[in-house]
Amino acid sequence: MKFKIAVLRGDGIGPEITDIAVRVLQAVGRRWDHDFAFTEAHAGGEAWDRYGEHLPAVTLDACRAADAILKGPFGGPTSEINHPKWAGIETTAILGLRRAFDLFMNLRPVVVYPEVVALSPLRPEIVEGADMLIVRELTSGIYFGERGERTVDGERQGFDTESYTEGEIARITHGAFRIARVRRKHVTLVAKSNILDSSRLWRDVMARVAPEYPDVTHDYLHVDNASMQIITNPRQFDVMLTNNMFGDILSDEASVLAGSLGMLGSASLNAGGFGMYEPIHGSAPDIAGQGKANPIAMVLSAAMMLRLSFQLEDEAAAVETAVRAALARGLRTADIAGAGGTLVTTQAMGEAIEAALAG
Ligand code: IPM
Ligand code: MG
Numbered sequence: 001m002k003f004k005i006a007v008l009r010g011d012g013i014g015p016e017i018t019d020i021a022v023r024v025l026q027a028v029g030r031r032w033d034h035d036f037a038f039t040e041a042h043a044g045g046e047a048w049d050r051y052g053e054h055l056p057a058v059t060l061d062a063c064r065a066a067d068a069i070l071k072g073p074f075g076g077p078t079s080e081i082n083h084p085k086w087a088g089i090e091t092t093a094i095l096g097l098r099r100a101f102d103l104f105m106n107l108r109p110v111v112v113y114p115e116v117v118a119l120s121p122l123r124p125e126i127v128e129g130a131d132m133l134i135v136r137e138l139t140s141g142i143y144f145g146e147r148g149e150r151t152v153d154g155e156r157q158g159f160d161t162e163s164y165t166e167g168e169i170a171r172i173t174h175g176a177f178r179i180a181r182v183r184r185k186h187v188t189l190v191a192k193s194n195i196l197d198s199s200r201l202w203r204d205v206m207a208r209v210a211p212e213y214p215d216v217t218h219d220y221l222h223v224d225n226a227s228m229q230i231i232t233n234p235r236q237f238d239v240m241l242t243n244n245m246f247g248d249i250l251s252d253e254a255s256v257l258a259g260s261l262g263m264l265g266s267a268s269l270n271a272g273g274f275g276m277y278e279p280i281h282g283s284a285p286d287i288a289g290q291g292k293a294n295p296i297a298m299v300l301s302a303a304m305m306l307r308l309s310f311q312l313e314d315e316a317a318a319v320e321t322a323v324r325a326a327l328a329r330g331l332r333t334a335d336i337a338g339a340g341g342t343l344v345t346t347q348a349m350g351e352a353i354e355a356a357l358a359g
Pocket of ligand 1: 090091094095248280
């Protein structure tokens with residue numbers, strides 16, 4: 001089979017971890033005889049260098065021509081945040097890509113592999129066996145609502161607006177229930193319905209959609225309570241459904257279960273199943289180019305691509321097994337080195353994953 005992948009290597013640690021993910025995919029291609037064709041395109045800071053903009057039309061065209069997008073993190077050092085190369089990059093490049101392809105369904109699995117239980121600052125008896133999937137709405141809500149600055153009673157007021165239509169909520173809710181069916185069949189909606197009208201609408205839509213999935217149970221938590229329960233009783237969660245903002249915050253928090261942001265991949269899908277795959281962490285410019293970055297989040301994102309865009313379940317599972325094998329050997333990049341093991345570079349971790357894949 002031939003699969004076309006647009007590769008956006010990204011900024012900071014992006015290129016080095018993306019290269020590892022590409023090598024892992026190539027190893028999969030060799031073992032299973034798949035033809036992965038990679039097209040490099042540019043977005044973010046590297047696109048600014050080439051084209052003077054963060055998300056040029058040529059990049060969107062290259063992505064459109066592909067079967068899936070593999071994306072590294074974008075962004076520059078905080079000290080240069082006002083430089084035009086970096087200013088507004090989150091909105092122009094990251095939100096721009098999400099919007100351009102209507103990638104409304106963001107899947108962020110938080111899996112605590114037995115090999116890395118000790119990495120979490122939480123006690124093993126709490127995190128052991130946790131396996132949740134955050135389903136985050138990604139193309140609406142406060143990220144895309146009316147915003148700006150105005151003058152009220154002579155002083156500046158900044159504002160951002162949270163708003164959701166029934167249709168936007170319904171499509172992600174259906175997505176969450178469908179995924180729950182192939183997991184442990186439970187959906188928890190997280191919102192703030194004791195205060196927010198938009199959250200009340202989420203609950204209404206949930207109540208309307210849920211009966212279509214009689215085999216899936218569901219419950220509801222306020223976001224403040226959910227944020228506590230993620231670290232006190234994470235095993236209760238299967239699928240956690242959230243709006244854009246709460247999912248952003250809770251997914252960083254939940255990464256603590258797995259020991260590091262460097263361990264978590266993600267998928268962002270549209271209604272047609274087209275997807276973009278990226279780690280949930282940022283570009284970490286302070287450690288860029290030093291071989292210190294953890295490539296696992298990027299590699300696990302590539303595994304999600306195999307599973308969700310290409311329906312290659314065995315291959316996806318093999319990549320995940322290879323990651324676990326490298327971890328089981330005690331190999332650790334700097335971000336996960338705290339609990340012992342052997343400190344290795346980004347490249348050495350990548351080679352170990354490739355070696356495990358080759359069998
Ligand atoms: C994420 C990131 C982005 C977000 C930023 C970089 C715009 O934090 O993907 O979680 O807030 O969605
Ligand atoms: Mg985030």
